[in-house]
Amino acid sequence: xxKQSTLVVTEELIRNSLPSTPRGYSYIIEKHNNMWWKxxxxxxxxxxxxxxxxxxxxxxxxxxxxxxxxxxxxTRPNLRKVVCQLVDLKYQSSxxxxxxxxxxxxxxx
Numbered sequence: 665x666x667k668q669s670t671l672v673v674t675e676e677l678i679r680n681s682l683p684s685t686p687r688g689y690s691y692i693i694e695k696h697n698n699m700w701w702k703x704x705x706x707x708x709x710x711x712x713x714x715x716x717x718x719x720x721x722x723x724x725x726x727x728x729x730x731x732x733x734x735x736x737x738x739t740r741p742n743l744r745k746v747v748c749q750l751v752d753l754k755y756q757s758s759x760x761x762x763x764x765x766x767x768x769x770x771x772x773x
Contacts, residue, residue, distance in 0.1 A: 724761035
């Protein structure tokens with residue numbers, strides 16, 4: 665039986681798997697620790713309350729196995745919230761992998 669090849673997750677692989685950046689934003693990919701990569705969305709416009717400092721939000725976390733997780737907060741991935749495999753990341757939202765629960769109008773009545 666042939667040995668199954670393993671996926672080597674790199675910054676370049678993550679960058680090539682991300683959806684196109686929204687206008688006025690860019691992605692920052694950084695090694696979070698030995699197990700995780702953190703992907704952030706950098707806002708290119710300045711906000712008055714931040715002065716010259718740029719604003720960034722956590723897009724999601726990529727595990728070294730190629731599984732994408734939503735964030736709990738800026739420092740921790742949600743281990744219970746698997747969003748997709750890295751190869752399917754390009755089909756996700758350009759803003760975040762956090763998918764809010766959809767409620768329809770009948771649920772509000």
